[in-house]
Amino acid sequence: MNDFSTRAIHAGQAFDPTTGAIIPPIYMSSTFVQDGIGGFRNGYEYARGGNPTRDSLQELLASLEGGSKAFSFASGLAAEDALLRSLLKTGDHVLMGNDVYGGTHRLVNRLFVPWGIELSTVEMSDADAVRAAIRPGKTRVLWLETPSNPLLKITDIEALAAIGHEAGVIVVVDNTFASPYLQQPLSLGADVVVHSATKYLGGHSDVLGGAVVVNDEELAEKVAFLQFGAGGVSSPMESWLTVRGIKTLAVRMDRHSENAHTIASALEGHPAIERVFYPGLESHPGHDIAARQMRDFGGMLSVALKGGPDAARRFAESTSLFQLAESLGGVESLISYPSEMTHASVKGTELAVPENVIRLSVGIESIGDLLADVLQALDPLS
Template identity: 80%
Template sequence: MTHGFSTRAIHSGQAFDPTTGAVVPPIYQSSTFVQDGIGGFRGGYEYARSANPTRDSLQTLLADLEGGSHAFSFASGLAAEDALLRSVLRPGSRIVMGNDVYGGTHRLVNRLHVPWGVVLETVEMTDLDAVRAAVRPGETAVLWVETPSNPLMKISDVTALAEIGHAAGALVVVDNTFASPYLQQPLALGADVVVHSTTKYIGGHSDVVGGAVVVRDDELADKVGFLQFGAGGVSAPMESWLTVRGIKTLGVRVDRHSSNAATIADALEGHAAIERVYYPGLASHPGHEIAARQMKAFGGMISVSLAAGPAAARRFAESTELFQLAESLGGVESLIGYPTEMTHASVRGTELEVPETVVRLSVGIEDVDDLLADVLQALDRVTA
C-alpha cells in the first residue's frame, strides 16, 4: 500500500524502538560502536562518520519523500552541494546555472571550484533557448536549476530543462529548498538529483543547520556516499534527530506558510509603496502557469520591490515587528531580509546582483491578520 506524503513523513524510517517500545526512535549520540570481534559490525555500524542510526533514519525519510533511491545528510546545504559537485566535476568540466541562484551556491562554485579548473556559466533559466545555447554536448557536466529562485522567485520548467540537459549528457540538479518535497517533486519531473538546505522548510524551526542530496542512480550514490564518508561533512546525531522532528509536520506547516503568503501577496499587489511583488501564486507572475503545473501550492516566500528606491527598501526591512530582520527562511516564525547586503552580498557587482530595491519575506505560520498588519504598518512608515 502506498501511503500519502504526511503519513510517510511521520513513519518512514521511524520504526519504534524495539527494546523499549519508544514511539520516537532515540538519538544515537555515540561516536563509535562496539564490534563483535574484529570486523564484526553490529548492524553495519563502526564509527559515526561512516554511519549512524539517527542519520540513517533521516536519510531513509528524505529519500522516500523525494522519490529517490538514496539520500545523504550533511552538516549544511553548502556542504551537501560541495560533495555532489566534487563527485561529478573535474578540471575542464562545465556547469551551467541560473543567473539568480542563491548567492552562496554561486560563491561555492565561483570561488572554490572555478580556481580548480571548473568552468561556470550563468544563464537566464526561464529562457529555454538561452539554456540550449549554453548547455554544450560533451562539455557541460551539470545543469543546475533553482526553482523557485532565491530571491526573485523565478520559476523554471523542470521537465523542459531536464530534457535539454539530458540531450547534452548533463546531470540535471534541482535545488528544491524553497518548495520542499511537499510542494514539488523534481525527480518525478525528470531531474537526476535534488539538493536541499534542510535548515529551511524541512527542519522548519530555525534551530538546526543541515543539507541533503537525494539521487536515483546507484553509481552516483556511491560517489556521493564516498565523499560524505571521505570528507566527513556529515550531519551530527542531534541535528539529524531535530530535522526528522521537523519533517513530521512539514505538510501542515507548508500549507499554512503558503496560505499566509498568498494572502499577503494579494494585499501587496497594487499597494502604492510597492513597485512589484515577486510571488508565483499571483496570476501576474510570468511563471505562474508553470508553477501551478509543477507545484502543489506556491510556498511561503515573497519578495517585493519598493517603488521609492533603495532607502525605502532598507527602511521597510528595518520597520517590521513580527517579521524579524534575520538571515535564513522557512521557519515557523516570519523573517524579513535585505538580500543585496545580507544573503546575496557575495554576488554584488556580478550578473547575479540583487536589485537594491528588493526585500525578501519568509512568511511564517503566525495568524495571517497579524502578519499583514505588521507589513502594512511598516509600509506606512516608509511612505510617511
C-alpha cells in the first residue's frame, strides 16, 4: 500500500477476525482479562496503557506521516505537553516562530518557563535569523509551524531542519494546517510531527484529539512513557471518530484547497481587503517554498481589512455560511477574529495578531455559495 489515499483507508484497519466486520469495533473496555498474573492477552492490560482502537489510530497516523511510531492524545495541547516534557530539562531553550499558535506559546510560556525552561521567538522565514537565535548548547527544540496560524507564513522545513541538526537541536513541525496529505515533514528532515487531530484529521468538528509522530526509537519510548504515566490519552470513541475522518482526508483536502484558492484569488484586489494571506497566491512571499514542500496549499486563509478592527469585526459577524466559531478544519466553513478568539492569549505581545485580520477555515460546501457569502459580507465595507 504505497498510495496515500489507500493507506488512509486501510492502514491499521484489518477487519474484525471474530465477526468479519469490515470496520473494526470500538473497544470501550477500561480493562482486559489476563490469562494469569502478568499474562496479558495481545499486550493489553489497562486502557490508559493500551487500547486496540487507539492503537489502530496510532498505526494509521504513523503510516501517513512516514514515522516509526505515533501517539494519540486527548487534545493537541496534551500531545505537545507530553512531547515537550519528554524532551526538556531545566535550563533548556525552546525557539519558536514569532507567529506560533497562541495556545502553543501559552503552554510553554505559562507552564514550562516557570520550571526553568527558556523561550524565545524568531521570524522562521528568515534562515539567518533562526541560525543566530539558536543558543549553542542550550537550544533543545526548534518548533516550526507551517503554514502558520493565522498569518499563513511558510517555513522551509528542509533548510531549517539542516540548521537545527547542525546545532544538535530537535526539529518539531506542527503539521495541523497542512495535514499529512499535503505535507510530510519527516521526509523533509524534521524529527517530530505534532497535530491537533481535532482539525483536518478528524475533519467533522466532532472530535478532540492530538498526535505526536516520531522516527527515533529512544524518543518514542519517552513519549510512550509520558502517554502512559501522565494519562492524557485519546478515548476509544475519539480515536474511532478520528480514524473515520482520516478515511476521507485526501478527498476533503483536495476540496478544501480548491475552495480556499478560489476565494483567496477573488479577494486579492477587493476594495475592502488590504491583504490576503494564502500561500497558493503567487504574491505570497512563501509561495515557491510551499509549492515545493506541499502537495497543495490547504483550506486556510486570512485577510486584513482596510477598515481596521471595526471593519474586521463587522465582516466576521456578517457571514452566514461561514459561522463565527473557533477551531478549523471541519467540512463546514468557519470564520474567526484571532485577536480576540484563538490568539487572545498573546494579545499585547510580539506574537499579537493584527486587529484587522480575519481567519477563514474554508469548508467543502459549494464554492458558489461560499464565495457569495463572503462577498455579500464585504460589500458594505467597500
